[in-house]
Amino acid sequence: MNPLPRSPLPNPSRRSFLGLGAATIGAVLLGACGTGGENTAATTSTPRSGGRLRAVFAGGGAQEVLDPHKTNLYADVARANALYDKLVEYGDDLAPVPRLATAWEPSPDATVWTVRLRPAVFHDGRPVRAADVLYSYQRILDPQNALRPRASLEIIDIRRSRAVDDHTIEFVCARPCGELANVLAAFGAYIIPEGATDFSHPIGSGPFTFTSFEPGRSFVATRFDDYWDGAPHVDELEILSAPDETARINAVLGGQVEYADDLGVTSARTYENDARVQLLQSPRSAMSGFAMKVDRPPFDDLDLRRAMFALVDREELVSTVLGRTGVVGNDLFGKDTKYYADDLPQRTMDLDEAKSLIRKAGALNTTIELQTTGATNGFVEAANIFAEQAARAGLKIDVKVGEGSTYWTRTLDEGVLSSFRSGAMPIETHLAQRMLSDSSKNYTQWRRPEFDALFAAASETTDESARASAYQQMQSQLYAEGGLLVWGFSDSVHGLSPNLAGMAQNAPSNTLGYARFDKAWLA
Numbered sequence: 001m002n003p004l005p006r007s008p009l010p011n012p013s014r015r016s017f018l019g020l021g022a023a024t025i026g027a028v029l030l031g032a033c034g035t036g037g038e039n040t041a042a043t044t045s046t047p048r049s050g051g052r053l054r055a056v057f058a059g060g061g062a063q064e065v066l067d068p069h070k071t072n073l074y075a076d077v078a079r080a081n082a083l084y085d086k087l088v089e090y091g092d093d094l095a096p097v098p099r100l101a102t103a104w105e106p107s108p109d110a111t112v113w114t115v116r117l118r119p120a121v122f123h124d125g126r127p128v129r130a131a132d133v134l135y136s137y138q139r140i141l142d143p144q145n146a147l148r149p150r151a152s153l154e155i156i157d158i159r160r161s162r163a164v165d166d167h168t169i170e171f172v173c174a175r176p177c178g179e180l181a182n183v184l185a186a187f188g189a190y191i192i193p194e195g196a197t198d199f200s201h202p203i204g205s206g207p208f209t210f211t212s213f214e215p216g217r218s219f220v221a222t223r224f225d226d227y228w229d230g231a232p233h234v235d236e237l238e239i240l241s242a243p244d245e246t247a248r249i250n251a252v253l254g255g256q257v258e259y260a261d262d263l264g265v266t267s268a269r270t271y272e273n274d275a276r277v278q279l280l281q282s283p284r285s286a287m288s289g290f291a292m293k294v295d296r297p298p299f300d301d302l303d304l305r306r307a308m309f310a311l312v313d314r315e316e317l318v319s320t321v322l323g324r325t326g327v328v329g330n331d332l333f334g335k336d337t338k339y340y341a342d343d344l345p346q347r348t349m350d351l352d353e354a355k356s357l358i359r360k361a362g363a364l365n366t367t368i369e370l371q372t373t374g375a376t377n378g379f380v381e382a383a384n385i386f387a388e389q390a391a392r393a394g395l396k397i398d399v400k401v402g403e404g405s406t407y408w409t410r411t412l413d414e415g416v417l418s419s420f421r422s423g424a425m426p427i428e429t430h431l432a433q434r435m436l437s438d439s440s441k442n443y444t445q446w447r448r449p450e451f452d453a454l455f456a457a458a459s460e461t462t463d464e465s466a467r468a469s470a471y472q473q474m475q476s477q478l479y480a481e482g483g484l485l486v487w488g489f490s491d492s493v494h495g496l497s498p499n500l501a502g503m504a505q506n507a508p509s510n511t512l513g514y515a516r517f518d519k520a521w522l523a
Contacts (some may be wrong), residue, residue, distance in 0.1 A: 001168050002382045003339065005415050009029065011297065012207070012485065014383055015224070019251065020462065021427055021440075025411065026254055027389070032505065034145065038459075040380075042132055042397065043439070044434040045299075045521075045523040047233050047501075047502060047521045047522070048187050048385070048521045048522060048523060049233050049234075049235075049483045050232065050234065050235055050522070051098060051234050051236075051521075051522040052236040052237070052309075053234040053236070053237050053238070053258050053259070053261035053517050053522060054226060054238045054256065054257040054259070054498070055078065055237070055238070055240070055257060055258065055261065055517065056239075056241070056242050056247075056248045056251050056257045056259070056261065057073070057074050057075035057078055057239060057240070057242075057247075057248075057261040057262070057515075058073065058074065058075065058161070058241070058243055058245075058258050058261065058262055058375055058377070058404075059073065059075045059242065059243060059375075060072070060073045060075065060076075060216070060375070061216040061241070061243075061403045061404070061405030062081075062215050062216055062375055062397065063192075063213065063215070063299075063403055063405040063409070064076060064215040064241065065150070065199070065215075065237030066079060066083070066200075066210075066213055066219075067199045067202075067282075068080040068083070068188065068190035068202075068204070069086045069139060069140055069145075069147045069148070069149060069188050069189075069192075070147060070148070070149070070188070070247050071143065071187070071188045071190075072408055072463075072480050073263055073408075074150065074423070074468075074509065074515060075239060075241055075261075077510070077514075077515050078219070078239050078515040078517075079221075079239055079414060080316070081187075081189055081209040081220050082206055082207060082239070082516075082517070082518075083202055083204040083207055083208060083209075083210060084190035084191065084202075084204035084206045084386075085100045085190065085191055085205045085237050086099050086100065086184065086185060086186075086190055086191065087100045087101035087115065087117075087133065087184040087185075087189070087191065088101055088104075088181050088184040088185040088191050088438060089225050089511070089512040090424075090425070090426070090511040090512060091151070091184055091511060091512055092186050092504075092506045092507055092508065092511060092512075094095075094338070094424065094425070094426050094511065096181035096182060096185055097182075097185075097512055098119055099512075100115050100117055100118060100119075100133075100191055100205070100228075101115050101116065101117060101118070101184060101460055102117065102118045103115070103116045104116075104180055104181055104184070105250075105449075106177075106180065106346075106462075107232055108162075108279070108297065108383050109176055110173070110176040110178055110460075110462050111173050111175070111176050111179045112167065112170060112172055112179055112406075113170075113177065113491055113502040114154055114168075114169070114170055115132065115133075115169045115171060115180075115184070116136060116167060116168055117133070117166075117167040117168070117169070118167075118228060119167075119228065120205050120228040120351075121201045121205065121226055121228070122193050122203050122204065122205050122211070123204060123205070123209040123224060124187060124203050125139055125226075126193060127166065127490070128205050129163070129166045129167070129194070130163035130165065130166055130167065130169045131163055131165070131166075131194045132191055132194045133169055133191055134161060134162075134163060134169065134189070135192070135193075135194040135195065135196075135468065136157065136192050136293040137153055137156060137158050138163075138192045139192075140221060141154065141156070146352045146440060147188070147423055148187060148188045148440050148441060149186045149187060149188040149189040149438050149441070150184055150440055151185060151432045151433045151434075151436060151439045152181055152182075152186030152187070152189065152429055152432045152442070153174050153186060153189060153432060153500065154174075154181065154438075155175065155177050155183060155459060156172070156173060156174070157166065157172045157173060157174045159293070160172040160278065160352045160517065163403055164175065165393045174382075175404050175456065175459075175460050176460040176461070176462070177459060177460065178459060178460060178461050178463075178467060179428070179459070179467075182189070182343040182426055182428055182429060184366065185424060185429075186232075186432075187429065187433065187510060189204050189209060190204070190336045191205065192204065193202075193399040194197075195400065200413065203478050205225045205227075205228070205405065206222055206224070206227070206282065206518075207223070207224055207229065207232045207518035208221035208223060208232065208518070209221060209222050209223075209224050209483070210321025211236070215322045216241050216405070217240070217241055218238060218240050219239040219240075220236060220237070220238045220239075221238075222235065222236055222237075223235050223236070224317065227518070228306065229518070230479060230488075230518075232517070232518040232519075232520075233502065233518075233519070233521035234428055234517065234520065234521060234522060237517050240257060240492075243374070243375040243404050244279070245263060245264055245267065245375075245377050246264070246496070248262070249262065249263055249271070249495050250281070250309065251268050251276070252276075252277050252495045252496070252497055253277060256499070258453060258490060258496065258497040258499065258500040258522065259276060259494065259496055259500060259503075259517070260366045260494060260495035260496075260497070261492075261494050261496070261515070262377050262492060262493075262494070263377070263493045263494060264377045264378055264493075265321065265322055265323035265324075265325065265326075265336070265378075265493075265496050267493070267495070268323065268324075268325065271324065271495070273419070275498065276332075276498065277495045277496065277497065277498070278495070278497070278500070279493055279494070279495060279496075279497060280493070280494045280495075280496055280503060280505070281325065281338065281491040281492070281493055281494075282491060282492040282493075282494065282506075282507055282509055282514060283491050283506055284336060284337075284424060284489055284490075284491060284507055284508055285418055285424050285490070285491055285492035285508040285509040285510075285514070286422070286423060286424075286471040286489065286491075286509065287329065287333055287334075287335075287383065287421065287422045287423075287488075287489050288317075288322065288378070288416065288420075288421055288486070288488045288489070289421070289484055289485050289486040289487055289488075290308075290417060290419060290484075290485045290487075291372070291388065291411070291417070291418050291419075291420040291443040291444050291483060292305055292308060292416065292444060292483035292484075292485065293415070293416050293417070293444060293445045293483060293519075294415055294444055294445055294446055294449070294481075294482070294483040295442075295445040296416060296417065296445070298315070298366060298368060299361055299416055299417070300485060301361045302360060302481055303357045303358075303360045303361040303365070303494070304357065304358065304361040304363050304480075305358050305481070305483060307353075307355075307358045307361065307363075307393065307395075308354075308355045308390075308485055309331060309358035309485060310349070310350045310351075310353045310354035310357065310393075310486060311349065311350075311351060311354035311389055311390055311393040311395070312340045312349060312386065312389055312393070312487055313349045313389050314329065314347075314348070314349070314487045314488060315328060315349075315359055316385060316389070316422055317382055317385055317386070317487045318487070318488040318490075320381070320486070321378045321381050321382045321385070322490040324487050324495060325490045325491040326488045326489065326490040327488065327489050327490075328346070328487065328488055329483055329486035329488050329489055330344060330346050330347055330486065330489050331347060331399055331478070331479055331482065331484060331486045332344070332465055332475050332478060332479060332484075332486060333340075333427060333430045333486065334425075334426070334427040334430060334440055336489075337424075337426065338427065339426075339427045339428070339467075339468055339471040339472070339475075340427060340475075341471075341472055341475035341476065341479070344410050344475070344479050345364060349413070351393055353491065354393040355393050355394055358393060358394050359394075359397060363395065364393075364394045364395075365394060366395060366396065366399065367396040367397075367398055368390075368396065368397055368412070368416065368417055369397075369398045369415060369416065369417065369420070369518075370383050370386070370387065370397050370398065370399050370400065370417045370418065371399060371400050371402055371407075371410070371411050371414075371417065371418040371419070372399060372402070372419040373402050373403070373404045373407040373419070374401055374403055374404065375403075375404020375405070375407060376404070376419070378419055379419040379421070380399070380401055381393060382396075382419065382487075383399045383401075383419055384399055384439040387399050387477065390428075390490035395428065398419075400431075401471065402506065406441055411443065412441065412442075412443055416442065420443060422486065422515075423492075423508070423512050424509050424511060425438060425510050427471060427475075428434055428455075428458070430460065430476060431471075432455070432459075434453070435455075435474075435478070435482075436450065436452050436455060437451075437452050441473055443484075444481055444482065444483035444484050445483070446478075446483055446484075448477070450477075451474060451477055452478075454470045454473055454474050455470070455474060457470050458470035458471055458474070492508075492509055499522050499523045500520060500521075500523070501519050501520065501523040502519050503517075503519075503520050504516065
């Protein structure tokens, strides 16, 4: 691309940034290429106190929440990380890292775990107690609430669990549990004060205290000086929402924010040498794919699912949508992580096989609706490419672009085929939350009693080889018969202003360092 002459940056107002006006402003800026500046995240300057750090995420409009047990979007995660803590979190390698919990010890048969809490306080000065932990988990596990962490925490028999004292909890498990730390680190398993039901003015034990919230627009929080892990460097944190990626990158370029989440490959290429923005990569943060619902036509036909696996050109999707940050997938979650079944043959495009399977399924020239949304970066582009690929095999894919704020709740139960994306997490967490018969986020509607039994066996045993064998068998079943077409994995790319320092450098999404700003400062 030939660089265009650099023109003065526009200075869009805060109102235009938060609204649709920012998208049109961005069309001019995307034409400008780099200036040759060094583009690595700042890490060497001395921490400085003060200022307001502004971050922008894709957001979800009116669906955004402050209830930490209902987090679904990355913007929700960022707010929850500011206000709350979990007992355990995932580190950069997806291994458990102590947070509010300092230690966890099993009984000889792994049916009872003793968890010890560190001294910490909520924003109103109350100490974090074992009773608060038990209340938080009771709320999550209440089947009437249908909360996302429930699938991971269900191994805990919360009615038989108890507080030994204010800083010690005895978790009784419904069956032997070989890896409680992964359970405690479950997505959304934040600790709230005992009795909390109203989240209009939330109180947590996190690094920032609540100031204000307008769903789909802005969240503001203030430094919590008594935070157990050290007070944040910045005085205030503001988290803004902008579904359009162009608006997010332009907000950094225009000096309206210091951090822009989830940038696409085009922005990464355009600005990789631009001194106005630092590009921060979160390694192997995102899995990209399509979810086929296996409980209804047309994908209740295994031959048609196998045809979809055969017709996709993964290399084309990765090179076009993910660029240099991506690698091909093999229809399984968790590439390069513990327990990943990397011995299964890598699938490649085979149009002859796909056409044969489509004819066998009686689906030649069938039209299938694919639900997607422009609110998630790369979804529409990947959907359109996939539709072109399917046409070569004799299937018609009708791409329907829906509203972003309701996309995930809508596609959980509705439709037959949808764009899918996931952040990083251990394979066992992915299986618990999405692949069991009672999983709350089962986007493929995969329900197999024998599969559930294998998961129970894997989670119960303390025998590492037996656990690995069970996970291998489960992945073999998904590879052969599942409904999740995983075509790629990629690093996530975020844009930082030149004066933002102290951000975690190697934190995949859904891990401790992602979407956290308490260790960052404005240099």
